[in-house]
Amino acid sequence: MSPMNINNWIECEPDNFLVISGPCGAETRDQVLKTADQLAKTGKIRVFRSGVWKPRTRPGGFEGAGTEALEWLKEVKEKTGLKIIVEVATSNHVEQCLESGIDMVWIGARTTSNPFSVQEIASALKGIDIPVFVKNPLNPDLNLWIGAIERIYAAGIRKIAAVHRGFFPVEKTRFRNIPKWEIAIELKSKFHELPIICDPSHMAGDTALIEELAQKALDLNMNGLMIESHFDPANALCDAKQQVTPAQLESILNRLEHRVETIDDKHFQDVLNEIRGQIDCIDFEILELLSQRSRLSHKIGIEKFNRNIAVLQLERWEKMQTNRLELAKKLGLSDSFVKNILQLVHKESIALQTDIMKQL
Ligand code: PEP
Ligand code: MN
Numbered sequence: 001m002s003p004m005n006i007n008n009w010i011e012c013e014p015d016n017f018l019v020i021s022g023p024c025g026a027e028t029r030d031q032v033l034k035t036a037d038q039l040a041k042t043g044k045i046r047v048f049r050s051g052v053w054k055p056r057t058r059p060g061g062f063e064g065a066g067t068e069a070l071e072w073l074k075e076v077k078e079k080t081g082l083k084i085i086v087e088v089a090t091s092n093h094v095e096q097c098l099e100s101g102i103d104m105v106w107i108g109a110r111t112t113s114n115p116f117s118v119q120e121i122a123s124a125l126k127g128i129d130i131p132v133f134v135k136n137p138l139n140p141d142l143n144l145w146i147g148a149i150e151r152i153y154a155a156g157i158r159k160i161a162a163v164h165r166g167f168f169p170v171e172k173t174r175f176r177n178i179p180k181w182e183i184a185i186e187l188k189s190k191f192h193e194l195p196i197i198c199d200p201s202h203m204a205g206d207t208a209l210i211e212e213l214a215q216k217a218l219d220l221n222m223n224g225l226m227i228e229s230h231f232d233p234a235n236a237l238c239d240a241k242q243q244v245t246p247a248q249l250e251s252i253l254n255r256l257e258h259r260v261e262t263i264d265d266k267h268f269q270d271v272l273n274e275i276r277g278q279i280d281c282i283d284f285e286i287l288e289l290l291s292q293r294s295r296l297s298h299k300i301g302i303e304k305f306n307r308n309i310a311v312l313q314l315e316r317w318e319k320m321q322t323n324r325l326e327l328a329k330k331l332g333l334s335d336s337f338v339k340n341i342l343q344l345v346h347k348e349s350i351a352l353q354t355d356i357m358k359q360l
Contacts, residue, residue, distance in 0.1 A: 001153050006195035006223050009131055009159040010083070011046060015258045018197065018224030020085060021249055022049035024239035025062060026069035032076060034231040038246035040080035044253050047104065048073070048082040049226060053093055054238055055110045062237035070100035077101070085133065089117060091124035098128060106133035106226075107148065109165055109177075109202075113137040118148045122155040131159035133197065133226075140167040140180050142187060149194070161195040162187055163226060164217075166203035176205020176242070179213060181220060195223040201242045207233070210244065211252045221261055227252070293345070294352060301353035305360050311353045317346060 012018045021039055026032050036048050050073060054064040065072075073084045085104040088094050089111045097105055105125075111117045112135055125132065132152050137144045145162065152160055164184040166177025184196055198217030200210045214225050230236045233243040244252065304311060321342055328338035 001150065001191055001194070002158075003153065003160040003191065003194050004158045005193055006161060012224065013046075017218075017258065018047070018195075019045045019253065020047040020049050020197070020224065020226040021045045021229045021246075023051075023230045023236065024201075024228045024243060025051040025054045025064045025237060026072060027062070027065060027237050029072045029075075031231065032069065032072040033079070035229060035246065036076040036080050036082065038231055039229060039249070040082055042246055042250040042253075044250055046083060047085050048076055048080070049085045049106075049228075051087050051238075053087065053089065055087075055089060055108055067096055070096060070102065073102065074100055077103075088121055091120050094121055094124035098130070104131040104133065106163065107135060107152075109135045109138050112145060112148045113139065115144075115147060115151070118151045122151040122157075125152065125157060126155045128157075129159070130157070131161065132157050133161045133163050135163040135165050135199070136167065136183070138168045140183055142183050145183075145187065146190070149191075161197050161223065163197045163199050164203075164222070165199035165226075175203055175209065177203050179203045179216070181216070184222070185220065197224040197226055198222050199226040201226070201228040201239070205239075205242050207242060207244050207248070210242070211255065214252060215256055218256055219259060221259065290345070294348070297349040297352045298356065301356035302360070304353065305357055311350055311357065320346075 006012060006018065007016070010018060023031065023035055032050060039045050039048065050069065052064050052069045052073070053066060054062060056063055070086075073086065076082060077084050083103040085106055086093075086097050086102050087108050088097060088105045089108060094105065105121075107118065107121060111121070134145070134149050134152060137148070149160060149162060162184075164179065164181075166175060166179045167183075169175065169178045184198075188194065188196055198214065200213035200217065203213050204210050210227060214227070217225060227249055228239060228243045229246050229249050230240075230243040231245060233240055233245060236243050301311070303309075321339070324342055325335060325338060328335065
């Protein structure tokens with residue numbers, strides 16, 4: 001896949017960064033036009049977003065104003081000059097958007113999770129030169145996300161962007177949808193040209209967390225942000241807690257620090273190379289030590305087998321965690337980081353020992 005560089009299909013000025021904003025859902029003509037007018041006046045956004053058909057988890061909620069809203073969006077385009085992006089989930093949505101001159105479409109997380117729906121949308125878009133933004137699926141399955149992007153690409157679309165909006169949490173967390181930056185990074189490393197946009201609104205579920213997530217996206221050199229806004233968030237009919245006012249959006253955007261990918265400064269490159277060299281050495285040492293550790297797991301596995309002792313020794317595992325976490329704390333390492341590593345290392349050790357039991 002070689003999608004087109006984002007700078008070739010949309011102006012990402014200033015800062016080489018795309019900002020998309022607008023309400024979660026189109027509610028009334030007045031709400032859409034007021035929000036768009038206030039956003040346009042900030043001069044900070046290029047694209048106005050709005051859900052027209054809202055996918056609701058349970059029936060009975062606000063499902064968007066539907067077809068009628070496409071007329072309001074046309075008006076936004078005429079009055080503000082902003083490009084318009086709308087969520088599509090069926091071929092009928094695609095056809096209606098195309099008839100109404102909608103500039104771009106996005107595929108929502110629930111739809112990305114369903115290859116039949118993505119294929120239906122891709123087929124409806126065949127031969128049409130319109131940018132398509134593909135949100136990540138609800139569950140952290142990189143292949144499902146890539147599969148959706150490939151279906152759109154196979155329909156001939158080259159103006160494609162991925163949108164990282166976080167993944168549904170199994171347990172309650174401070175985020176509505178957990179950001180999994182490593183998955184977005186893996187996607188980027190598989191497809192260097194694919195632009196990745198971050199949607200901190202749906203990750204956060206709460207306006208208080210949006211700025212921190214948006215900054216993280218910039219730190220990771222993502223290509224843009226999609227942030228929900230409403231002229232009167234308190235009375236929004238959907239996602240009220242996560243929508244900011246256009247004025248709040250402007251202050252958030254003003255506070256964000258933009259990073260550059262590289263600079264042509266010889267001294268800086270030398271410093272970077274020196275530190276990277278040290279990191280490489282440490283990583284190689286860690287791998288050597290892990291290999292030594294695995295050999296010891298193997299050895300202890302044989303001892304346990306000879307005495308017919310269970311692989312898992314709960315008391316030992318609990319003690320190990322306690323003393324390693326105490327040390328980690330003294331060393332200034334975060335509890336969750338070390339816990340995750342210990343769990344992985346222990347899981348591998350158990351797997352190695354279980355294998356021995358099977359073999360001997
Ligand atoms: C939305 O953007 O309003 C939306 C429904 O998003 P998601 O598909 O990410 O839940
Ligand atoms: Mn929403």
